Amino acid sequence: MKDVLDRFEEVAENPQTCAFEWKKETGRPVVGTFCSYAPEEIIYAAGALPYRMLGTGGAKGYSDAYLQSYCCSVVKNTLDDLLSGELDFLDGAVFPHTCDSVQRLSDIFRLNMKNSFHLDAVLPAKLDTPSAAHYMKSVLERLAGDLEERLDTRVTKQDLTDAVLVFNRIRNGLRTLADAGMDNRINITAGELHTISRGVTAMDPAEAADLLDRLCTFIQPKAEPGSGPSKRIGLTGSVCGVPSVYETIEQAGGRVVLDDFCTTERYTDFAVDESADPLPAIAARYLKKADCPCKHSSLYSRGERIVEKAEKRGVKGVIFLLLKFCDPHAFDYPYIRDMLELKGIKSMVFELDDEQSVHAQFRTRCEAFMEML
Amino acid sequence: MITAGIDIGSTTAKGAILKDGHIEAVTVMSTGYDPKGAAETVFQTLLEKAGLDRKDLEAVVSTGYGRKNVGFAGRSVTEITCHAAGARLLSPTAATIVDIGGQDSKVIVLDSTGKVADFTMNDKCAAGTGRFLEVMASALQIDLASLAEFSARADATVAISSVCTVFAESEVISLISKGEKRENIIAGIHAAIGSRIVSMAGRVKARPPYIMTGGVALNRGVVRVLEERFQSDVTVPELAQVNGAVGAALIAADRNG
Numbered sequence: 139m140k141d142v143l144d145r146f147e148e149v150a151e152n153p154q155t156c157a158f159e160w161k162k163e164t165g166r167p168v169v170g171t172f173c174s175y176a177p178e179e180i181i182y183a184a185g186a187l188p189y190r191m192l193g194t195g196g197a198k199g200y201s202d203a204y205l206q207s208y209c210c211s212v213v214k215n216t217l218d219d220l221l222s223g224e225l226d227f228l229d230g231a232v233f234p235h236t237c238d239s240v241q242r243l244s245d246i247f248r249l250n251m252k253n254s255f256h257l258d259a260v261l262p263a264k265l266d267t268p269s270a271a272h273y274m275k276s277v278l279e280r281l282a283g284d285l286e287e288r289l290d291t292r293v294t295k296q297d298l299t300d301a302v303l304v305f306n307r308i309r310n311g312l313r314t315l316a317d318a319g320m321d322n323r324i325n326i327t328a329g330e331l332h333t334i335s336r337g338v339t340a341m342d343p344a345e346a347a348d349l350l351d352r353l354c355t356f357i358q359p360k361a362e363p364g365s366g367p368s369k370r371i372g373l374t375g376s377v378c379g380v381p382s383v384y385e386t387i388e389q390a391g392g393r394v395v396l397d398d399f400c401t402t403e404r405y406t407d408f409a410v411d412e413s414a415d416p417l418p419a420i421a422a423r424y425l426k427k428a429d430c431p432c433k434h435s436s437l438y439s440r441g442e443r444i445v446e447k448a449e450k451r452g453v454k455g456v457i458f459l460l461l462k463f464c465d466p467h468a469f470d471y472p473y474i475r476d477m478l479e480l481k482g483i484k485s486m487v488f489e490l491d492d493e494q495s496v497h498a499q500f501r502t503r504c505e506a507f508m509e510m511l
Numbered sequence: 512m513i514t515a516g517i518d519i520g521s522t523t524a525k526g527a528i529l530k531d532g533h534i535e536a537v538t539v540m541s542t543g544y545d546p547k548g549a550a551e552t553v554f555q556t557l558l559e560k561a562g563l564d565r566k567d568l569e570a571v572v573s574t575g576y577g578r579k580n581v582g583f584a585g586r587s588v589t590e591i592t593c594h595a596a597g598a599r600l601l602s603p604t605a606a607t608i609v610d611i612g613g614q615d616s617k618v619i620v621l622d623s624t625g626k627v628a629d630f631t632m633n634d635k636c637a638a639g640t641g642r643f644l645e646v647m648a649s650a651l652q653i654d655l656a657s658l659a660e661f662s663a664r665a666d667a668t669v670a671i672s673s674v675c676t677v678f679a680e681s682e683v684i685s686l687i688s689k690g691e692k693r694e695n696i697i698a699g700i701h702a703a704i705g706s707r708i709v710s711m712a713g714r715v716k717a718r719p720p721y722i723m724t725g726g727v728a729l730n731r732g733v734v735r736v737l738e739e740r741f742q743s744d745v746t747v748p749e750l751a752q753v754n755g756a757v758g759a760a761l762i763a764a765d766r767n768g
Contacts, residue, residue, distance in 0.1 A: 484629070488634070489634055498576060499615075499632065499633070499634055502576070502589050502590070502591070502632070503632060505588075505589045506589040506590075506591035506592060506627070506630060509588065509589060509591070509592040509627070510591075510592070510626075510627040510628075510629075510630070
């Protein structure tokens with residue numbers, strides 16, 4: 139088990155190096171993506187490695203010439219990575235339609251990418267309208283066609299079916315591990331699950347699926363009794379780039395049993411129907427998966443989903459971990475907090491910026507939150 | 512039962528010894544650069560004041576930002592929980608605690624049993640805290656303890672647009688160069704702190720009766736501003752500065768707490 143965890147950690151800590159090594163070894167292209175709405179199945183079916191750009195951090199400072207100061211650290215750091223030349227290994231980038239900052243980041247990428255292509259996937263924002271399914275399918279068909287042209291390849295139905303099977307294995311593996319972890323059926327922490335989910339974003343999907351299958355063999359049929367602290371905690375927000383968040387929560391006496399970030403539960407939610415025509419099935423998955431504040435399924439869909447999951451998993455308190463200047467999540471916070479409160483679930487909000495580890499105030503607030511629960 | 516609470520704040524170290532729920536001794540000193548040494552000194556001072564020996568104490572709880580540095584404490588509890596516990600003894604009717612210390616500001620809402628129902632505190636920025644007042648006092652060349660007295664003499668409140676220590680300091684310097692009265696600038700500084708606290712209080716649905724603790728509670732100017740903004744009395748308990756230490760000592764006495 140350790141060698142598998144080590145491999146995920148290696149990729150999570152050096153995503154660019156690992157993706158570049160993959161490119162050298164396979165001779166195949168790497169396509170950068172942004173957010174969990176990027177249809178990775180189609181990129182993989184076109185023969186490329188979908189590489190999730192999350193920003194490596196370190197305040198390189200190049201992005202300041204292009205972005206206003208009130209941009210979130212993920213957007214800033216990703217642009218820093220591009221402008222510093224660290225993303226020169228990319229053959230292209232696909233930007234799904236998400237928040238305003240990401241749309242503008244997409245434009246800046248378009249103007250500054252070197253010898254590589256740029257595509258926008260203008261997905262529907264309203265996912266609950268009668269036309270959304272047709273629109274989603276047509277956007278994905280167009281994306282597949284654009285990728286064929288830019289990568290000089292053909293994307294066949296079989297390619298799409300094969301890609302669907304691989305990504306379903308990945309998402310199913312991550313979900314199974316998360317479920318087993320929260321039930322004490324595998325000795326794996328929420329922090330390790332976070333590292334695994336980060337590793338998946340820059341690793342050959344076939345390798346990731348195999349490694350996750352191997353990890354799942356360590357799951358025990360019955361829960362280990364009495365291990366770990368008892369305060370069951372939920373986490374929500376955009377993405378979490380600070381792994382020590384999990385350790386801090388555990389040290390304070392919490393146990394993360396709901397991890398609703400864009401790289402974790404919102405990424406793993408909902409499998410593609412393997413028995414259906416692959417492209418419409420992929421489109422259906424992106425309509426039905428757990429949404430984010432940049433999409434609209436119904437007025438209260440996000441809150442309802444978080445409350446339902448929290449209740450099902452016995453969550454006592456939810457920590458909203460918001461990236462500084464991430465408006466979409468900040469706008470959603472008050473109503474979701476109120477919905478949780480109505481069910482007797484306490485919550486705490488904490489704003490994170492571009493930090494490498496959590497600071498004393500987060501520790502104090504976590505401890506006080508656990509004491510309050 | 513004799514217990515002690517040691518509260519190592521960023522600016523001051525506080526301590527309290529309780530015997531069967533009654534305060535036997537309290538002390539306040541500067542934390543300085545050595546929180547561990549400050550904790551030891553606070554403890555020694557407390558023991559001397561109470562005429563006790565270490566072995567007389569049944570439990571010690573530490574709190575404050577330096578709570579992990581108190582080796583002789585049996586356990587550490589956050590200042591948020593300790594302030595709530597302290598208020599149960601010092602101000603039993605309190606529903607909301609506004610605590611402004613050297614580098615932290617907090618609003619703690621209590622439930623009907625006096626336990627923490629919700630809380631909010633500043634993040635890593637020390638805007639609007641005691642440190643902010645120190646820097647402003649220095650820019651205005653007056654003693655920190657005189658701020659309240661100056662603000663009471665103000666005939667107008669100058670608008671200070673930020674509680675960011677750096678921005679506010681340059682704003683204050685601009686106002687000085689324009690010839691604005693120090694009294695009015697200080698009233699503006701207090702008003703800025705008040706706005707920040709009211710904003711924090713709104714997030715946690717704070718309600719009266721309010722009490723104020725922490726070192727900034729000693730500044731009547733800030734308390735007056737909060738009373739105006741909350742449209743309610745804000746009580747400062749006699750032992751406001753040691754409220755957290757008292758709470759820690761109470762928690763130490765509660766074997767189930």
